[in-house]
Amino acid sequence: MATATHCPYCSLQCGMTLTRQGRSLEVDARAMPANPHSPITEGALCRKGWTAAGLRGHRERITTPMLRDRDVGGWRAASWDEALDLIADRLRALREAHGPDTNAVFGGGGLTTEKAYQLGKFTRVALGSSQIDYNGRWCMSSAATAGNRAFGLDRGLPFPLADIEGTDVLVLVGSNLAETMPPAARHLDRLRERGGRVVVIDPRHTATAERADLAIQPVPGTDLALALGVLHLLDARGAVAEEYVAARTTGWDDVRASVAGWWPERVERVTGVEATVLRELADLLAGADRAMILTARGAEQQRQGTATVLAWINVALALGLPGKEYAGYGCLTGQGNGQGGREHGQKADQLPGYRMIEDPAARAHVAGVWGVDPDSLPGKGRSAYELLDALGTRSEDGDGPRSLLVFGSNIVVSAPRAEHVTERLEALDLLVVCDLVMSETAALADVVLPVTQWAEESGTMTNLEGRVILRERAITPPEGVRSDLDVIAGLATRLGAPSTWSTEPEEIFTELRAASAGGLADYSGITYDRIRAEDGVFWPCPDTGAEAHPGTPRLFGERFAHPDGRARFKTVEYVGPAEEPSADYPVHLTTGRVLGQYQSGAQTRRIKELPDDGPFVELHPLLADRIGAVDGEALIVTTRRGTMRAPARVVRTIRPDTVFVPFHWVGANRLTNDALDPSSRMPEFKVCAARVELAVEVAAPAPAQPVGATR
Numbered sequence: 001m002a003t004a005t006h007c008p009y010c011s012l013q014c015g016m017t018l019t020r021q022g023r024s025l026e027v028d029a030r031a032m033p034a035n036p037h038s039p040i041t042e043g044a045l046c047r048k049g050w051t052a053a054g055l056r057g058h059r060e061r062i063t064t065p066m067l068r069d070r071d072v073g074g075w076r077a078a079s080w081d082e083a084l085d086l087i088a089d090r091l092r093a094l095r096e097a098h099g100p101d102t103n104a105v106f107g108g109g110g111l112t113t114e115k116a117y118q119l120g121k122f123t124r125v126a127l128g129s130s131q132i133d134y135n136g137r138w139c140m141s142s143a144a145t146a147g148n149r150a151f152g153l154d155r156g157l158p159f160p161l162a163d164i165e166g167t168d169v170l171v172l173v174g175s176n177l178a179e180t181m182p183p184a185a186r187h188l189d190r191l192r193e194r195g196g197r198v199v200v201i202d203p204r205h206t207a208t209a210e211r212a213d214l215a216i217q218p219v220p221g222t223d224l225a226l227a228l229g230v231l232h233l234l235d236a237r238g239a240v241a242e243e244y245v246a247a248r249t250t251g252w253d254d255v256r257a258s259v260a261g262w263w264p265e266r267v268e269r270v271t272g273v274e275a276t277v278l279r280e281l282a283d284l285l286a287g288a289d290r291a292m293i294l295t296a297r298g299a300e301q302q303r304q305g306t307a308t309v310l311a312w313i314n315v316a317l318a319l320g321l322p323g324k325e326y327a328g329y330g331c332l333t334g335q336g337n338g339q340g341g342r343e344h345g346q347k348a349d350q351l352p353g354y355r356m357i358e359d360p361a362a363r364a365h366v367a368g369v370w371g372v373d374p375d376s377l378p379g380k381g382r383s384a385y386e387l388l389d390a391l392g393t394r395s396e397d398g399d400g401p402r403s404l405l406v407f408g409s410n411i412v413v414s415a416p417r418a419e420h421v422t423e424r425l426e427a428l429d430l431l432v433v434c435d436l437v438m439s440e441t442a443a444l445a446d447v448v449l450p451v452t453q454w455a456e457e458s459g460t461m462t463n464l465e466g467r468v469i470l471r472e473r474a475i476t477p478p479e480g481v482r483s484d485l486d487v488i489a490g491l492a493t494r495l496g497a498p499s500t501w502s503t504e505p506e507e508i509f510t511e512l513r514a515a516s517a518g519g520l521a522d523y524s525g526i527t528y529d530r531i532r533a534e535d536g537v538f539w540p541c542p543d544t545g546a547e548a549h550p551g552t553p554r555l556f557g558e559r560f561a562h563p564d565g566r567a568r569f570k571t572v573e574y575v576g577p578a579e580e581p582s583a584d585y586p587v588h589l590t591t592g593r594v595l596g597q598y599q600s601g602a603q604t605r606r607i608k609e610l611p612d613d614g615p616f617v618e619l620h621p622l623l624a625d626r627i628g629a630v631d632g633e634a635l636i637v638t639t640r641r642g643t644m645r646a647p648a649r650v651v652r653t654i655r656p657d658t659v660f661v662p663f664h665w666v667g668a669n670r671l672t673n674d675a676l677d678p679s680s681r682m683p684e685f686k687v688c689a690a691r692v693e694l695a696v697e698v699a700a701p702a703p704a705q706p707v708g709a710t711r
């Protein structure tokens with residue numbers, strides 16, 4: 001039997017067919033029905049997609065709730081009733097003793113929209129707690145904040161991905177899409193076949209930069225200065241689209257004044273990018289009829305991520321791009337449901353439909369759908385890192401949460417300053433983790449609940465273009481495993497929560513449609529049947545009765561989402577990364593991804609067809625020579641937070657002053673900085689100061705620097 005569905009991993013959400021043969025599952029790419037805008041045509045998948053069924057029937061899959069005895073150590077299996085009763089009793093007791101905010105929830109951008117919605121509702125209604133946030137805060141939150149400020153709306157791409165092929169100049173700022181969404185790279189190839197140009201801005205010359213006409217390698221953490229310099233040059237050569245700026249925007253005069261001092265030589269001093277190269281980029285942009293600027297984690301996971309995105313949006317607005325065909329600004333989101341997961345209520349400050357939790361009208365609407373008193377809904381909670389940082393803390397200003405329920409994130413591997421975060425998790429009275437496997441985070445839990453995975457359940461996801469798609473159930477889950485929706489409903493019922501707690505995805509989607517109606521992310525006109533028939537529907541898609549709304553593949557053509565319909569130029573100041581290199585920590589450390597692994601690796605490290613050689617330290621031959629390292633030799637990387645050991649990978653493609661470590665294995669995040677962007681609260685994963693040494697020297701009898709936390 002064949003089921004048409006989508007990949008379990010990244011935000012591209014490539015279409016695939018799953019065929020069931022007995023108990024095993026085979027993946028086939030699906031050639032989608034003709035849809036000129038589908039990013040998922042032509043049946044392409046990357047190797048993670050091809051091998052995704054490998055977790056099916058995996059020996060490490062957990063199939064029974066597990067309880068850990070902290071005193072004795074070790075695990076024992078429990079029945080679902082025992083596990084859920086125990087969790088509910090402990091949550092109730094903690095709430096009675098310490099108030100509702102003592103119970104916290106951490107969600108994920110890989111969860112279906114139905115789960116994300118239900119999790120937000122559960123936290124506010126069943127726990128009465130404000131303490132919920134999710135790993136998407138570490139993903140696109142800076143672009144989201146910037147999009148809301150500039151355009152009044154945050155949707156990753158405001159146009160279908162395939163529009164890339166129609167532009168003249170594409171600027172990718174901190175995206176390695178040839179490795180992070182490989183099937184999307186075809187759009188770059190076709191753009192170039194048409195005569196278009198690709199610019200890639202990345203401290204490393206990546207597989208994506210291989211496809212570029214202009215590859216720019218700035219010092220990590222300096223993208224904002226680069227963008228200010230580009231706008232300075234565009235203005236200086238009279239390339240600003242004055243008519244568009246006058247008709248469709250506000251704030252240009254202040255921004256124009258603020259970039260006046262960013263002449264190319266000053267930019268060169270900050271970014272290491274030669275003035276001639278900056279001029280080349282400005283020439284390309286000034287000469288293009290249509291241009292597209294896309295940011296990803298390289299530019300966003302910085303202490304100034306929001307300001308950096310705003311600065312690139314300023315460039316796009318000055319050129320008159322947003323709203324024009326085959327042009328504009330967009331953010332390449334990351335997780336499968338990075339988009340839907342942030343629109344329906346698992347973010348600390350949001351209610352379904354991208355409503356703000358502190359807006360009285362939003363509270364009244366959503367409380368009406370839930371059948372509760374608006375005043376019973378809590379206010380906004382802490383952001384992801386701040387929530388983890390507060391766990392188990394006691395202070396005069398108020399205690400941090402004493403319990404945490406985790407759904408769909410492997411925090412121990414993926415949080416910044418991970419050793420500190422692990423200590424916070426260990427300080428909890430109760431840690432509950434729902435997962436498919438015993439992840440590094442689940443291994444610390446008091447209770448682990450085994451949940452269904454993608455092919456075993458249905459639900460919607462919203463991909464990087466804002467296209468709502470449906471993943472269909474293809475196979476029955478292993479015995480003993482339940483859906484996150486069952487966990488939520490089971491706990492809500494035990495806690496005597498008001499409202500209804502369905503476990504049927506389509507029923508929850510119907511409720512979510514009502515909750516989102518009238519909000520910015522309006523899903524009320526979307527149904528499972530429509531998604532099946534139309535191969536996805538773009539939000540906003542309000543319910544317009546008999547005459548169905550077509551959905552909105554392209555935004556901003558006529559107006560922006562601010563009340564006056566205009567986009568906002570925003571003035572931003574360059575401050576720089578939180579840590580600059582020093583005598584003790586002389587190089588920049590940056591982190592990111594490789595093609596064959598996904599995120600914390602909890603899933604992909606267990607799939608035997610995928611390469612799993614462990615982490616490595618990518619460095620330039622000049623740096624390798626300076627420390628006396630050869631390719632493959634064990635190195636120790638140390639920052640002010642901690643240290644890790646991994647073999648050297650000597651490559652000419654990285655800046656000589658920078659090292660790169662992938663974060664799919666424990667290690668990279670022992671090093672990373674927990675400096676946060678002031679508005680999005682995004683941690684600065686992409687840059688900190690580090691020292692790199694030969695492991696033999698560090699391991700000598702009296703080590704200069706002990707291996708372990710150094711903060």
Ligand SMILES: Nc1nc2c(c(=O)[nH]1)N[C@H]1C(S)=C(S)[C@@H](COP(=O)(O)OP(=O)(O)OC[C@H]3O[C@@H](n4cnc5c(=O)[nH]c(N)nc54)[C@H](O)[C@@H]3O)O[C@H]1N2
Nearest residue numbers: 174175176180220221296297298334335592593595598599
């Ligand atoms: N194979 C694979 N694919 C994935 C994922 C995965 O884990 N593995 N995860 C998915 C998710 S959730 C996400 S968010 C996306 C992320 O997709 P990307 O943003 O493409 O991935 P990253 O590797 O985190 O970062 C991209 C590039 O930023 C560069 N970079 C580092 N520092 C800087 C800087 O200061 N400035 C600039 N301009 N660039 C910098 C890095 O060298 C890297 O090549 O990928 C998605 N797809």
Ligand SMILES: Nc1nc2c(c(=O)[nH]1)N[C@H]1C(S)=C(S)[C@@H](COP(=O)(O)OP(=O)(O)OC[C@H]3O[C@@H](n4cnc5c(=O)[nH]c(N)nc54)[C@H](O)[C@@H]3O)O[C@H]1N2
Nearest residue numbers: 135138139407408409410414434439591599600602663685
């Ligand atoms: N140093 C560094 N750190 C980073 C980044 C970086 O670039 N550099 N990138 C950041 C980014 S962009 C992201 S998105 C995060 C991602 O990091 P994580 O939040 O750790 O993401 P995953 O590894 O995808 O974790 C998902 C977990 O949920 C489980 N799971 C899968 N499906 C389900 C489900 O349906 N229900 C439940 N309950 N569990 C499920 C998986 O087995 C896995 O354990 O990492 C961030 N950390």
Ligand code: SF4
Nearest residue numbers: 007010013014046049
């Ligand atoms: S690109 Fe992303 S969605 Fe497509 S197959 Fe690979 S991991 Fe899956």
Ligand SMILES: [Mo]
Nearest residue numbers: 138139334335
């Ligand atoms: Mo992400």
